[in-house]
Amino acid sequence: MTHLTLTDISKQFAQTTVVQDFNLDVKSGEFVSFLGPSGCGKTTTLRMIAGFETPTTGRVMLGDVDITDKAPNQRNIGMVFQAYALFPNMTVAQNIGFGMQINKESKSAIKQRVDEMLTMIHLEQKGNSYPSQLSGGQQQRVALARALANRPKVLLLDEPLSALDAKIRVSLRAEIRAIQKKLGITAIYVTHDQEEALSISDRIVVMFEGKIEQVGTPFEIYNFPQTAFVASFVGTLNTTDAEIFNLSKKLIKIDGVQLETAEDLGGRKKGDKIKIAIRPERLNFASVEKKANVFDCTIENITFLGSVVRVQVKVGSNRFNMDTFNNPFLELPKIGAKEQITCSREAVLILNS
Amino acid sequence: MTVINSIERGAPPARPASPKFSWAWLGLTPFFIFSLLFLLYPASILGVRSFQDTKTHAFTIKYIVQLLHDPYLLGAYGISIKISIITALGGGLFGFLLAYSAIRGGLPSFMRSSLMTFCGVASNFAGVPLAFAFIALLSPSGELTRILIKLGFNPYFHGFTLYTFWGLSLVYMYFQFPLMVLIIAPAIDGLRREWLEAAENLGASSFQYWRYVAFPILLPAILGTMILLFGNSFGAFATAQALTGGQINLVTIVIGSQLRGDVLGDPGVGYALALGMVFIMAIAIVIRTILQRQTERWLR
Amino acid sequence: MRRGNVVWSWFWMILGILYFFLPLLATFLFSLRAKLGVLSFTAYVNIFSDPNFIYNFSYSVLWALLTIIAGILILVPTAYLIRLRLPQFRTPVEFITLLPFVIPVIVYVFSLVRTFSQPPLLIVDSPVLLIAAYTVLSMPYMYSAVDTGLRAIDVRTLTEASQSLGAGWGTILFRVILPNIRAAILSGAFLSFAIVIGELILAEYLVKPAFAPYMNYMMQQKAYEPAAMAIVSFALTWACMGIIQFVGRGQQGQIAAGH
Numbered sequence: 001m002t003h004l005t006l007t008d009i010s011k012q013f014a015q016t017t018v019v020q021d022f023n024l025d026v027k028s029g030e031f032v033s034f035l036g037p038s039g040c041g042k043t044t045t046l047r048m049i050a051g052f053e054t055p056t057t058g059r060v061m062l063g064d065v066d067i068t069d070k071a072p073n074q075r076n077i078g079m080v081f082q083a084y085a086l087f088p089n090m091t092v093a094q095n096i097g098f099g100m101q102i103n104k105e106s107k108s109a110i111k112q113r114v115d116e117m118l119t120m121i122h123l124e125q126k127g128n129s130y131p132s133q134l135s136g137g138q139q140q141r142v143a144l145a146r147a148l149a150n151r152p153k154v155l156l157l158d159e160p161l162s163a164l165d166a167k168i169r170v171s172l173r174a175e176i177r178a179i180q181k182k183l184g185i186t187a188i189y190v191t192h193d194q195e196e197a198l199s200i201s202d203r204i205v206v207m208f209e210g211k212i213e214q215v216g217t218p219f220e221i222y223n224f225p226q227t228a229f230v231a232s233f234v235g236t237l238n239t240t241d242a243e244i245f246n247l248s249k250k251l252i253k254i255d256g257v258q259l260e261t262a263e264d265l266g267g268r269k270k271g272d273k274i275k276i277a278i279r280p281e282r283l284n285f286a287s288v289e290k291k292a293n294v295f296d297c298t299i300e301n302i303t304f305l306g307s308v309v310r311v312q313v314k315v316g317s318n319r320f321n322m323d324t325f326n327n328p329f330l331e332l333p334k335i336g337a338k339e340q341i342t343c344s345r346e347a348v349l350i351l352n353s
Numbered sequence: 354m355t356v357i358n359s360i361e362r363g364a365p366p367a368r369p370a371s372p373k374f375s376w377a378w379l380g381l382t383p384f385f386i387f388s389l390l391f392l393l394y395p396a397s398i399l400g401v402r403s404f405q406d407t408k409t410h411a412f413t414i415k416y417i418v419q420l421l422h423d424p425y426l427l428g429a430y431g432i433s434i435k436i437s438i439i440t441a442l443g444g445g446l447f448g449f450l451l452a453y454s455a456i457r458g459g460l461p462s463f464m465r466s467s468l469m470t471f472c473g474v475a476s477n478f479a480g481v482p483l484a485f486a487f488i489a490l491l492s493p494s495g496e497l498t499r500i501l502i503k504l505g506f507n508p509y510f511h512g513f514t515l516y517t518f519w520g521l522s523l524v525y526m527y528f529q530f531p532l533m534v535l536i537i538a539p540a541i542d543g544l545r546r547e548w549l550e551a552a553e554n555l556g557a558s559s560f561q562y563w564r565y566v567a568f569p570i571l572l573p574a575i576l577g578t579m580i581l582l583f584g585n586s587f588g589a590f591a592t593a594q595a596l597t598g599g600q601i602n603l604v605t606i607v608i609g610s611q612l613r614g615d616v617l618g619d620p621g622v623g624y625a626l627a628l629g630m631v632f633i634m635a636i637a638i639v640i641r642t643i644l645q646r647q648t649e650r651w652l653r
Numbered sequence: 654m655r656r657g658n659v660v661w662s663w664f665w666m667i668l669g670i671l672y673f674f675l676p677l678l679a680t681f682l683f684s685l686r687a688k689l690g691v692l693s694f695t696a697y698v699n700i701f702s703d704p705n706f707i708y709n710f711s712y713s714v715l716w717a718l719l720t721i722i723a724g725i726l727i728l729v730p731t732a733y734l735i736r737l738r739l740p741q742f743r744t745p746v747e748f749i750t751l752l753p754f755v756i757p758v759i760v761y762v763f764s765l766v767r768t769f770s771q772p773p774l775l776i777v778d779s780p781v782l783l784i785a786a787y788t789v790l791s792m793p794y795m796y797s798a799v800d801t802g803l804r805a806i807d808v809r810t811l812t813e814a815s816q817s818l819g820a821g822w823g824t825i826l827f828r829v830i831l832p833n834i835r836a837a838i839l840s841g842a843f844l845s846f847a848i849v850i851g852e853l854i855l856a857e858y859l860v861k862p863a864f865a866p867y868m869n870y871m872m873q874q875k876a877y878e879p880a881a882m883a884i885v886s887f888a889l890t891w892a893c894m895g896i897i898q899f900v901g902r903g904q905q906g907q908i909a910a911g912h
Binding site: 381383384387390391392393395396398450451454459496497526527559608624627634635 | 658659661662663665666668669672673675676677678679680682683726727728730731734735737738739742746747748749751752753754755756757758759760761763764765767768782785786788789792801840843844847848851852853854865868869872879880882883886887890891894895
């Protein structure tokens with residue numbers, strides 16, 4: 001299948017710029033997520049790919065065909081809507097076969113494909129049911145099948161799971177990913193749920209206020225966030241202000257506590273104020289393991305989250321969250337106790353903005 | 354007011370009550386007392402007197418029999434039904450197109466609220482003022498007729514008269530299509546944008562969207578409202594009376610003359626005629642209710 | 654819908670506008686012809702100096718307002734209770750509200766006169782009967798409008814939230830529910846207003862002052878004055894609608910007596 005290129009896409013509504021400087025090259029068969037908070041422009045960008053909005057500037061290329069000005073019913077791009085948008089007056093089978101019916105394909109070809117789709121989404125018995133008779137998860141699967149039955153070149157999904165229960169969301173997203181992989185179809189997935197994006201994407205585009213903050217694999221986005229927004233939006237994060245103490249040894253000071261970082265401090269000088277971040281799971285008790293950085297803290301709170309235990313500690317005037325795996329045999333310190341905690345050099349991230 | 358006080362005293366259950374004798378039934382008594390007194394009881398008189406000889410008050414079915422055999426009376430039904438169907442279809446279709454144009458047709462948004470206001474006001478113009486307005490427009494000395502004559506074309510020389518069946522139909526449309534617009538508007542609102550986008554996304558043209566998605570979904574609502582229009586026209590009296598002075602024999606006009614006690618009239622016949630009307634309307638309402646349940650399912 | 658369809662939309666709209674306005678225009682023009690050969694407002698002067706006209710029209714407006722209030726007072730609690738607690742009553746109540754459609758007004762009037770001309774229900778001469786009859790006539794529209802409005806808001810959650818904050822039923826109905834279905838009630842009020850003003854038979858046979866019978870009577874006497882009357886009533890009705898709409902601003906998408 002083909003690849004998708006967005007060049008210098010921007011969108012303006014009246015006086016507001018909703019999307020700007022959007023550039024992306026999606027490889028064939030890739031699963032890309034647009035991740036960001038409400039209003040960041042991810043759905044608008046998706047709709048520009050689908051043709052429901054026209055970009056103010058920029059081009060959308062599908063393969064080597066410029067589709068920017070093409071009507072939405074001529075792009076052969078499938079879309080799964082947040083509200084399913086199944087036609088209530090048609091059965092499941094009729095919904096799925098609708099695209100092919102429009103394309104004037106033969107009844108037998110339609111029937112064969114519809115049966116294929118029903119098997120793929122595990123709803124073989126529901127062909128003659130109406131959408132109102134199905135659960136939310138089932139309706140969404142039908143919506144997916146309907147979009148795919150038409151053999152689109154690209155599959156777009158606009159927060160397809162946000163209207164569903166948490167458990168169904170988890171199982172359905174895995175199903176969607178499995179189907180996408182099996183068919184090898186290029187897919188763009190819009191979501192505000194970072195866990196969802198991390199778990200199923202090949203690459204993630206993090207967006208904020210209409211601009212791309214970072215593009216990368218889930219691993220890259222999570223472990224090497226390039227901006228403060230990405231770092232705080234994806235996963236939990238401890239952030240604080242710091243001062244450069246020793247440039248050559250890469251030492252920084254937060255509130256009197258000295259930390260060594262592995263990051264490049266290039267361009268800065270001693271005394272510069274910077275913003276740093278440490279992931280909660282990169283901190284641990286020094287009694288369990290010792291890394292390059294060791295410092296004192298006071299235990300403020302301990303929250304049991306199931307598989308993870310979140311320990312809130314005070315370091316100087318900063319509050320940090322420390323996540324450790326639940327170990328029933330490890331005795332946790334009492335609240336108010338003073339402990340030593342540790343983290344590696346690489347765990348201390350410098351934020352750009 | 355006593356009723357409301359007694360409701361306030363009770364502690365309302367937090368979950369909706371299952372059908373049992375809860376205090377909520379009391380809340381419905383104003384409605385039931387009102388309808389009983391001012392609607393049901395007087396209406397039952399209708400049924401009673403259709404079977405009661407006007408003079409002797411004895412039970413009789415002679416009026417019903419007369420109804421089913423008298424060509425004049427049956428003809429009245431025919432005319433009423435004919436005009437009702439025509440104006441329901443015509444007014445319904447035109448009203449629907451108008452409503453759709455204003456709501457989803459890509460027109461500036463003030464057109465919708467203007468249209469709704471016009472329609473609300475246009476219904477005001479049923480009856481006497483409406484008849485008068487059309488007389489002012491299209492009577493032999495009407496404004497439009499004058500203009501057309503000046504342009505060299507006299508409709509009255511070509512067989513047109515306002516005071517006929519077709520003239521009346523034209524006038525009836527004036528209150529039929531605003532009614533359609535007002536009632537079908539929420540149904541059109543119920544057509545979700547995503548359905549249009551999903552259809553387009555799957556390759557459908559505007560026409561195909563219409564044919565396979567929008568129209569089938571709206572059809573029960575359109576048909577149901579057309580039946581409402583049918584009933585509206587069927588029971589209309591004042592407009593026809595004011596326009597034609599009772600010349601066109603609609604069932605309502607005939608009933609009017611019967612009940613007024615005209616020399617040749619007999620109230621018993623009037624009541625029987627009315628009973629026949631009720632019967633026809635009841636069938637229409639039942640069909641409409643079925644259609645309405647369907648509409649609700651799809652356009653929730 | 655895409656660009657090509659806008660042409661059709663304009664076509665229907667313009668046709669509709671023409672059909673709406675031509676009769677009104679004609680009536681207006683006609684009303685200006687009272688003085689021979691000259692367009693003047695003579696007819697208007699005549700009717701406004703006619704005490705009977707003012708008398709009759711004001712009464713019609715009064716009857717209309719009272720009818721609307723009566724309709725709201727009776728139907729809103731009813732529709733509310735049915736939606737909230739008593740869904741099993743929905744069909745019989747809806748049936749009753751649709752009866753006025755089914756029974757021709759001319760027959761209804763006669764049965765009313767017959768019922769209420771004898772003791773103990775001797776109220777045939779009272780305006781109460783007129784208002785009650787008007788309310789019955791407007792019931793299908795008002796109930797349908799209120800029901801549509803209630804359907805669009807989450808009645809159960811609003812009620813439970815109000816109850817948890819300590820509200821009694823009066824408060825819930827009139828300070829929580831009613832404001833939220835304002836637009837729907839307005840459209841029901843529109844139609845009720847229209848029905849009462851245009852209604853001929855009831856007022857005539859119950860011998861009460863009203864606009865339509867007076868205009869009907871004047872149509873026999875004069876030529877141009879009825880035209881002026883029609884225009885005045887139309888303009889005043891429009892003004893009332895405008896006021897009602899202004900008061901009820903802020904609720905989109907619910908403006909229709911939907912069934």
